[in-house]
Amino acid sequence: MGRDGDVRPQDEVVYLVAGLADLVMGGMRDATRRLPGLTAVREELRARGELALKRTGPSSEAHMEVLARRVAERNSHG
Amino acid sequence: MTTYTDEYMDGLRLKGDELADATVEALFGSGEVARFNTLMRWFTTSGQALPEGLPDAASDYLRATATPPEWVDWGVMEQARRFFIDNDVHISTALSFAAMPACYLVPHGAALLSATHSLNYPSRRMAETGQFTVYLMQPSAFEAGGRFLPAAQKVRLLHASIRRHLRQEGRWPEPVPICQEDMLGALMMFSVQVLDALHRLGVHMTTDGAEAYYYAWRVVGTILGCDPATIPPDLRAAREFSDRYMIRHMGPSPEGAHLTRQLIQMYEEVVPGTVLDPVVPALIRFLVGDTAADWLEVPRSGWDSLTKIAPALLGALERFEDRGLWASQLSDRLGRLVTVLELSSLTRGRVMHYAIPEELKRDYGVPSGSARWTPPPPIDPVIVHRA
Numbered sequence: 001m002g003r004d005g006d007v008r009p010q011d012e013v014v015y016l017v018a019g020l021a022d023l024v025m026g027g028m029r030d031a032t033r034r035l036p037g038l039t040a041v042r043e044e045l046r047a048r049g050e051l052a053l054k055r056t057g058p059s060s061e062a063h064m065e066v067l068a069r070r071v072a073e074r075n076s077h078g
Numbered sequence: 079m080t081t082y083t084d085e086y087m088d089g090l091r092l093k094g095d096e097l098a099d100a101t102v103e104a105l106f107g108s109g110e111v112a113r114f115n116t117l118m119r120w121f122t123t124s125g126q127a128l129p130e131g132l133p134d135a136a137s138d139y140l141r142a143t144a145t146p147p148e149w150v151d152w153g154v155m156e157q158a159r160r161f162f163i164d165n166d167v168h169i170s171t172a173l174s175f176a177a178m179p180a181c182y183l184v185p186h187g188a189a190l191l192s193a194t195h196s197l198n199y200p201s202r203r204m205a206e207t208g209q210f211t212v213y214l215m216q217p218s219a220f221e222a223g224g225r226f227l228p229a230a231q232k233v234r235l236l237h238a239s240i241r242r243h244l245r246q247e248g249r250w251p252e253p254v255p256i257c258q259e260d261m262l263g264a265l266m267m268f269s270v271q272v273l274d275a276l277h278r279l280g281v282h283m284t285t286d287g288a289e290a291y292y293y294a295w296r297v298v299g300t301i302l303g304c305d306p307a308t309i310p311p312d313l314r315a316a317r318e319f320s321d322r323y324m325i326r327h328m329g330p331s332p333e334g335a336h337l338t339r340q341l342i343q344m345y346e347e348v349v350p351g352t353v354l355d356p357v358v359p360a361l362i363r364f365l366v367g368d369t370a371a372d373w374l375e376v377p378r379s380g381w382d383s384l385t386k387i388a389p390a391l392l393g394a395l396e397r398f399e400d401r402g403l404w405a406s407q408l409s410d411r412l413g414r415l416v417t418v419l420e421l422s423s424l425t426r427g428r429v430m431h432y433a434i435p436e437e438l439k440r441d442y443g444v445p446s447g448s449a450r451w452t453p454p455p456p457i458d459p460v461i462v463h464r465a
Contacts, residue, residue: 061367062274062278062364062365062366062367062370063271063274063278063367064176064180064183064271064274064324064365064366064367064370065366065367065368065369065370066367067321067324067325067328068183068328068366068367068369068370068373069369070325071324071325071328071329072369074325075329
C-alpha cells in the first residue's frame with residue numbers, strides 16, 4: 001500500500017462512494033463476490049480504510065474519560 | 079502551579095450576577111414582569127430604540143448592557159467568526175453531543191436544567207442555545223441591527239429570574255443557584271470542551287483559530303454576566319479551570335441520565351428514519367468516553383466501533399476541501415445547509431424570545447406540590463374501529 005501518497009483527493013471520494021455502495025449491497029454479497037472487478041474494489045477499499053484509520057484515528061482517549069476515571073477512583077477510595 | 083484551588087472555587091459558588099439580579103428583583107417587586115416581557119418581544123436588534131413604557135429598572139439595565147465590553151479586540155473576533163464558519167458542522171456536533179452531555183454530567187447542573195426544562199417542548203433549550211450561537215457568529219452580531227446583544231441581555235435576566243425563583247421557593251440546597259463557578263463551568267463546556275471534541279473528531283485546528291474561538295466565548299461570558307476578572311484568560315488557564323471544575327463536580331445522577339435520554343430522543347425525532355438512530359448515542363459515547371457515558375446511561379450499540387471512523391471520514395472531507403475553491407465552496411454550502419436544517423428543525427421556524435418566566439411551574443413545567451393535569455389517553459382503539 002505504498003502508493004497511498006500518490007492517490008488524488010477525488011479518488012478518495014470515489015472510494016468512499018464505493019464503500020457506501022459496498023454497504024448498500026451488503027445483502028447481495030454473494031453476487032458481488034462472483035464479480036472480480038467489485039471484489040478488487042472492495043479489497044482496495046478495505047485496505048484503504050485500514051490505512052485511513054491508522055492515519056487519522058484518535059490515538060488517545062476522550063479527555064472526559066481521563067477525568068471521569070480519576071473521579072471514579074477518588075470515589076472508590078473515599 | 080495551581081491557580082484554581084478549592085477555596086477559590088468555593089468563593090465563586092457564593093456569587094450570582096449583581097446587576098441582573100437587582101433588575102429582576104425590581105421588576106418582580108413592582109409587578110411589571112408581564113409588561114416587560116410583552117414590550118421586549120419587539121426589542122430584538124441592537125441600536126433599536128427601547129420600547130416606550132418600559133419599567134425604569136429595565137431601561138437602566140438595557141442601557142448599561144447595550145454595548146459589548148470596551149476591551150474587545152475586533153480583529154480576534156473576526157478570526158473567531160471565520161473559525162466558526164470553517165467548522166460550523168463540527169462545532170454544532172460538538173455542542174450537541176459533547177457540551178450538552180457535559181452539562182448533564184454535573185449532578186447539580188442536571189438538577190437545575192431538569193427543574194427548568196419545558197416538559198412540553200424538550201428541544202427548546204437546544205433551540206435557544208443553537209439560535210444564540212448563530213446570532214453570535216453573524217458578521218454584524220455586535221453592530222446596530224445585530225440580534226446577539228439583545229438576546230444575551232434577555233438570557234442574563236432569564237438566569238437571574240431562575241436564580242430568584244429557586245432561592246425564594248427554597249428549592250436550592252446551596253446559597254446561590256447559577257453561581258459564578260457554574261456559569262464559568264458552562265462557559266468551559268461550550269469553549270475548551272468543544273475544542274476537545276473537535277480534536278477527537280480529527281478536525282484540524284490552528285492555535286490562532288482555537289485561541290480566537292476561546293476569546294469569543296470569553297466575550298460572550300462577560301456579556302452574559304460572568305465576572306471578566308475571573309474568566310480564565312487563555313486556553314491553558316481554561317484547561318485548568320475546566321478540569322478542576324469537572325473533577326470537583328462530575329458524577330452520575332438520575333436527572334443527568336434523564337436529560338441524556340431526552341437529548342438522544344430529540345435527535346432521533348429530528349433525523350428522518352430509524353437506521354441512523356443508534357449513531358447519536360454512539361457519537362456521545364465516542365466524545366465523552368465510556369465511564370461518563372455509562373454514568374449518563376447512554377445505550378451501547380453496534381455503531382460504537384463504527385463511530386471511530388468518523389475522524390477518517392472528516393479527514394477525507396478536509397482533504398477534498400483542500401482540492402480547490404469549488405470543492406471547498408461545495409462542502410461549505412453543504413455544511414451551512416446542515417446547520418440551518420439542524421437549527422430550523424429545532425426552532426420549527428420560531429424566533430426564541432427568552433422571556434422572563436413569571437413562575438417556574440407555568441413557563442417551564444416545573445412540577446409543584448399538587449398533581450399535574452395530563453390530557454386523557456387516546457380512546458380505546460377497538461371503539462374507534464367500530465365507529
